[in-house]
Each structure stands twice: as C-alpha cells, then as structure tokens.
Amino acid sequence: xxxxxxxxxxxxxxxxxxxxxxxxxxxxxxxxxxxxxxxxxxxxxxxxxxxxxxxxxxxxxxxxxxxxxxxxxxxxxxxxxxxxxxxxxxxxxxxx
Amino acid sequence: xxxxxxxxxxxxxxxxxxxxxxxxxxxxxxxxxxxxxxxxxxxxxxxxxxxxxxxxxxxxxxxxxxxxxxxxxxxxxxxxxxxxxxxxxxxxxxxxxxxxxxxxxxxxxxxxxxxxxxxxxxxxxxxxxxxxxxxxxxxxxxxxxxxxxxxxxxxxxxxxxxxxxxxxxxxxxxxxxxxxxxxxxxxxxxxxxxxxxxxxxxxxxxxxxxxxxxxxxxxxxxxxxxxxxxxxxxxxxxxxxxxxxxxxxxxxxxxxxxxxxxxxxxxxxxxxxxxxxxxxxxxxxxxxxxxxxxxxxxxxxxxxxxxxxxxxxxxxxxxxxxxxxxxxxxxxxxxxxxxxxxxxxxxxxxxxxxxxxxxxxxxxxxxxxxx
Numbered sequence: 001x002x003x004x005x006x007x008x009x010x011x012x013x014x015x016x017x018x019x020x021x022x023x024x025x026x027x028x029x030x031x032x033x034x035x036x037x038x039x040x041x042x043x044x045x046x047x048x049x050x051x052x053x054x055x056x057x058x059x060x061x062x063x064x065x066x067x068x069x070x071x072x073x074x075x076x077x078x079x080x081x082x083x084x085x086x087x088x089x090x091x092x093x094x095x096x
Numbered sequence: 097x098x099x100x101x102x103x104x105x106x107x108x109x110x111x112x113x114x115x116x117x118x119x120x121x122x123x124x125x126x127x128x129x130x131x132x133x134x135x136x137x138x139x140x141x142x143x144x145x146x147x148x149x150x151x152x153x154x155x156x157x158x159x160x161x162x163x164x165x166x167x168x169x170x171x172x173x174x175x176x177x178x179x180x181x182x183x184x185x186x187x188x189x190x191x192x193x194x195x196x197x198x199x200x201x202x203x204x205x206x207x208x209x210x211x212x213x214x215x216x217x218x219x220x221x222x223x224x225x226x227x228x229x230x231x232x233x234x235x236x237x238x239x240x241x242x243x244x245x246x247x248x249x250x251x252x253x254x255x256x257x258x259x260x261x262x263x264x265x266x267x268x269x270x271x272x273x274x275x276x277x278x279x280x281x282x283x284x285x286x287x288x289x290x291x292x293x294x295x296x297x298x299x300x301x302x303x304x305x306x307x308x309x310x311x312x313x314x315x316x317x318x319x320x321x322x323x324x325x326x327x328x329x330x331x332x333x334x335x336x337x338x339x340x341x342x343x344x345x346x347x348x349x350x351x352x353x354x355x356x357x358x359x360x361x362x363x364x365x366x367x368x369x370x371x372x373x374x375x376x377x378x379x380x381x382x383x384x385x386x387x388x389x390x391x392x393x394x395x396x397x398x399x400x401x402x403x404x405x406x407x408x409x410x411x412x413x414x415x416x417x418x419x420x421x422x423x424x425x426x427x428x429x430x431x432x433x434x435x436x437x438x439x440x441x442x443x444x445x446x447x448x449x450x451x452x453x454x455x456x457x458x459x460x461x462x463x464x465x466x467x
Contacts, residue, residue, distance in 0.1 A: 083186070
C-alpha cells in the first residue's frame with residue numbers, strides 16, 4: 001500500500017468544495033482527490049497514493065512506470081478486489 | 097541469477113551495475129527503508145546482481161508489518177461490533193491478531209469492507225447515518241495526508257458517525273532508532289521516495305550528519321534502486337555521509353506543502369510501538385486535540401487493550417535487519433502466506449512474503465530453507 005501509481009488527469013470538478021479529478025491509470029479510471037496539488041490541470045500526470053494525488057510527474061516517466069506496473073501485475077494488486085486477493089492468499093472463498 | 101533483459105532499459109541497468117562494481121572496493125551493508133523497495137529488490141534479483149560485498153538489509157518500512165499486535169486486536173474488537181462498518185485497505189485483512197484476523201471477522205458476520213481510499217469510507221458514513229463507520233488509518237507519511245484530509249472533511253461535513261483508528265508511523269525516528277541499536281550493522285540508507293514526496297528531504301541531513309551515514313532518497317523501480325545504490329556506494333567509498341536525492345522527478349526538497357499543512361493541523365506527534373521492535377519515542381502521529389472526537393480508540397473504549405507478541409515469529413528481527421526471512425525456523429514451514437504467523441508474511445510489502453514469493457525455490461535448492 002505504499003505504492004503510488006502515476007496517472008493522467010482526465011477532468012477536474014469540485015465536489016462538496018473538494019477538488020476531485022477523474023484520473024486514468026493505463027485504462028483504469030478512478031476518482032482522485034487533488035486538494036494537495038490544487039493547481040493541477042487536465043492532461044497533466046500525477047502520482048496517486050490511496051486515492052490522493054501527492055505529486056506531479058512528467059509524461060515520459062509516468063508512461064514508463066505504468067508500463068512496468070502493468071507487466072508486473074502491480075496494477076491488478078492496487079485496483080483489484082481486496083477480498084478476492086486475500087481469499088486467494090488464504091486458499092479460501094470470499095466471505096459473503 | 098536474474099537476467100538484465102527483464103529491466104525496462106537493460107543497457108542503463110548494465111551501465112549502473114558496471115559503475116557499482118567498479119566503485120566497490122570493500123563490503124558495505126545498506127538498508128532500504130521501504131517495503132516496496134524490498135519487494136522490487138527481491139522480485140528483480142537486484143541483490144544478486146550486486147558485488148558480493150554489498151548487502152541489502154531490509155528495513156521496517158512496511159506499515160502493515162509494523163502495526164502493533166494490540167492495534168490489530170483493537171481493530172478486530174471494533175470490527176466485530178454490530179453497529180460498525182469497518183473499512184480497511186486490503187493489505188490488513190489477513191494480518192494476524194492475537195486470535196484471528198479481519199478476514200475471519202468478516203466470515204463470522206462482521207461488516208468489514210475494503211476500500212481503495214479513505215474518502216470511500218467517508219462516503220459510506222454519509223450513506224449509512226445509522227451506522228458507525230471506522231477507517232483503519234495506518235501507514236507512513238505517504239498515507240497520512242489521505243487520512244488527515246478524510247478526518248478534516250468529516251469534521252467539515254459534521255459527520256459524527258465517522259472515526260479513525262490511527263496507527264501512523266514515521267521514517268526519521270525509525271532511522272534514528274536503528275542507528276542507536278547496539279546491534280546495528282547499517283552503514284547507509286536508501287530513504288523511501290514516496291515518504292519524501294510528501295515530507296521533502298529536510299529531515300534527513302541532520303540524521304546523516306549525526307550518525308555519519310549516507311542517506312539517498314530512492315524510488316521503487318529497478319533502475320531507480322540501482323541508481324540509489326550506485327550513489328550510496330560512491331558516498332561510502334569516498335567516506336562521505338550526506339543526503340542525496342536520487343528520485344528528483346517525484347521528490348522536491350520541500351515535499352508537498354499543502355499536504356504538510358494538513359498533517360500539522362490534524363495530527364500531533366506521539367510515541368508509538370512498532371510490531372516486533374518495540375516503542376520508539378516520537379515515532380508516530382495521533383489525532384490532534386482539535387480532532388480528538390474522531391479517535392475510534394476512545395469512541396469504542398479500546399484504548400486500554402494490551403497484548404503480547406508471538407514468541408515464535410521473529411519478524412521483529414527481520415524488521416530490524418538482524419536476520420533474513422529464511423533464517424527464521426518457521427519460514428516456509430509453520431509460517432506461509434496461507435497461514436502467516438506475522439505480518440511480514442502477509443503484506444504485499446513484507447520481507448518474508450517477498451522471500452516466499454520470489455526466492456523459496458532458490459532457497460530450497462540451496463538447502464537454505466524448508467520446502
């Protein structure tokens with residue numbers, strides 16, 4: 001969970017007076033809080049940790065990192081279903 | 097031995113390794129602080145590509161692993177309550193408490209939910225005004241801004257059914273504690289890049305000076321780690337001990353000022369126990385007085401729970417870099433990812449899990465571990 005994944009800001013909107021962005025992570029889109037990078041603009045790349053943009057990143061570095069993560073299956077770990085991952089590890093069914 | 101062509105840029109990896117080999121004249125032991133770096137090192141076999149004398153000591157920078165047993169037990173007690181929706185990152189589900197884990201609490205009917213972001217927990221609190229929503233707020237300085245913002249928003253929105261079980265820990269006091277230990281073998285640190293992307297680098301020069309250790313802020317990808325090691329070796333060989341930033345594309349010296357301002361408002365420094373290591377003074381954050389009503393320990397009256405660590409699990413020694421995971425007799429035998437004795441075997445960033453996932457067959461072939 002100390003992973004921080006680069007993504008491209010698609011759009012930005014204020015929600016309940018909080019700056020939220022739609023961010024694309026190599027095809028997976030997530031809603032991300034960008035209060036900590038208040039002047040970020042659509043088209044820019046940011047590093048995202050647990051749903052929060054914590055720094056900007058240049059496009060080339062971002063794309064290289066995303067390609068690496070994709071190859072290593074890290075994106076699935078980050079955005080997959082936590083209970084499914086835990087159940088697989090435990091060798092058990094997902095509790096319902 | 098791993099193959100260099102697995103690296104995203106094999107030529108650059110080769111050049112960095114050549115420089116590391118050329119510069120190294122003596123054995124050196126350096127610690128990568130962050131568990132994400134440990135996984136990258138083991139997964140890509142970076143330690144096996146280094147000169148024989150260079151030892152990577154795996155540090156305590158896995159937040160899941162260092163969350164103390166009694167905090168896990170508090171989480172389990174709160175999560176089992178019928179009025180509670182207990183929200184956590186997925187990493188925490190199978191971390192063993194004294195008698196069970198969050199996965200089992202869920203199986204027994206507890207309302208445990210995995211969220212991607214703490215703001216998801218806040219959303220649940222708004223949607224379920226008749227329930228108590230608790231978020232398990234663990235992590236280092238990288239994660240703390242997200243939890244701080246969530247508590248700030250809860251107060252701003254007047255959400256009284258939200259609270260945070262806080263167990264935040266900090267890197268610089270851990271570095272100091274490691275250096276103060278009489279058994280310390282660490283001669284240099286690769287500092288955790290994403291922690292520094294929030295906090296900046298200004299906390300580290302005094303540590304480098306006081307303990308006479310090079311500290312190199314390092315990223316997480318294989319090439320970043322090789323560059324961090326290269327810069328560390330050059331400092332060690334030259335007898336220098338300075339802070340260097342080998343991850344400037346993500347780490348400005350000042351960090352993230354907006355996040356630091358929020359942290360200063362929501363949290364205050366406190367002593368924290370680290371699982372397997374013990375109490376480190378001023379090594380964590382708790383909610384500041386202004387946000388004290390959002391403290392789940394107080395709300396659910398679990399502040400006085402105390403528990404003892406397992407005698408079999410040697411994760412404390414692993415987390416301090418005193419032993420490698422496979423040197424524990426339980427590794428791969430009583431303790432596996434399926435039946436973990438300690439958190440280091442569970443977390444995607446734990447050193448024991450990394451060795452089990454990527455090294456077990458090598459270790460068995462070498463006769464160094466159990467099948």
